[in-house]
Amino acid sequence: MADIVRTRSARGTQTPAEVLRALSEADPGHAALRVIRPGGAPGAPDVVEHTTRGELHLRARAVAVALYDRVAPGDRVLALLPGGTDLFATCQGAWHLGAAAVPIPPPPPGDRERGEWFVDVATDAEVSAVVTTRAAMNVCRPMLERGAAAPVAWLCLDELPATGLEEPPAPARPDPAQLALLLYTSGSTSRPKGVTIPHAQLRATLEL
Numbered sequence: 021m022a023d024i025v026r027t028r029s030a031r032g033t034q035t036p037a038e039v040l041r042a043l044s045e046a047d048p049g050h051a052a053l054r055v056i057r058p059g060g061a062p063g064a065p066d067v068v069e070h071t072t073r074g075e076l077h078l079r080a081r082a083v084a085v086a087l088y089d090r091v092a093p094g095d096r097v098l099a100l101l102p103g104g105t106d107l108f109a110t111c112q113g114a115w116h117l118g119a120a121a122v123p124i125p126p127p128p129p130g131d132r133e134r135g136e137w138f139v140d141v142a143t144d145a146e147v148s149a150v151v152t153t154r155a156a157m158n159v160c161r162p163m164l165e166r167g168a169a170a171p172v173a174w175l176c177l178d179e180l181p182a183t184g185l186e187e188p189p190a191p192a193r194p195d196p197a198q199l200a201l202l203l204y205t206s207g208s209t210s211r212p213k214g215v216t217i218p219h220a221q222l223r224a225t226l227e228l
Contacts, residue, residue: 036200036222037116037191041077043226048074055104071105076112079105082180083113083151084188090149090173093118093192096202098142098172100126100152100160106177110151111201115219118192120199122147122214126156135160139167141204141212149173196220 034042043050053071060067091097097114101107102125111121122145127134142150142164152160154176161174194200201217 034223035115035191035193036219036226037112039223039226040080040112040115041191044073044077048072048077052076053105053108069104071108076105076109079109080112080116081188083110083175083177084116085186086175086180087113087117087119087149087151088189090175091117091119092148093194094198095119095148096122096145096199098145098147098150098152099123100138100150100156101177102126110177113151115200115222116188116191118194118198119148120202122202122204124204126152126160129159135163137206137212139163141214142172143167144212145202145204145214146170147172149175151175151177154178194219196223 044052050073051070052073053069053076055069055071057067057069059065087097091114095117097110097119099107099110099114099121101110101123107123111123114121122141124138124141127138138160150157150160150164150172152174157174157176164172197218197220199216200219200222203215203217204212205215206212
């Protein structure tokens with residue numbers, strides 16, 4: 021029992037980024053994500069994507085290096101990405117820098133309602149950077165600029181190396197009460213509302 025208490029106490033001092041890094045170093049081959057996507061044609065089998073802890077950590081490291089000169093601790097990073105490895109890697113990269121992640125899916129081209137929702141979320145969250153793909157940026161950047169939002173930095177993951185080739189800076193040490201994750205409602209009945217998750221709560225969830 022004493023060993024368990026000591027282990028939990030030591031981990032309790034870690035940030036979410038440090039917890040995730042420790043997990044990847046302890047067992048890099050362990051499955052971290054399993055994403056199932058529908059097949060590209062009618063009747064085609066689903067496509068299953070597997071990502072290990074080590075692979076996720078390397079991708080997150082690449083994101084952290086690319087964002088390092090664009091965001092500061094306490095900033096908010098919009099992860100404008102579909103569910104999958106890059107979405108989780110972007111969140112992890114933001115946490116490494118002491119920033120908060122704001123994950124939302126990109127609006128489909130031509131969908132005015134979802135485009136307005138994206139602008140509402142980005143404006144309400146006061147994001148400093150948007151991480152997305154080149155295709156999504158080409159659609160969404162003009163929308164955000166027309167919405168008179170403050171200028172933000174854009175990062176296209178298509179243009180990053182598959183893994184982090186450079187060593188990122190040491191993980192930031194945010195206050196446990198500082199915002200780590202900002203989740204938004206769909207906005208189908210009213211303007212989207214944000215739900216806040218601090219670093220302490222996120223760390224406790226990761227340690228379960």
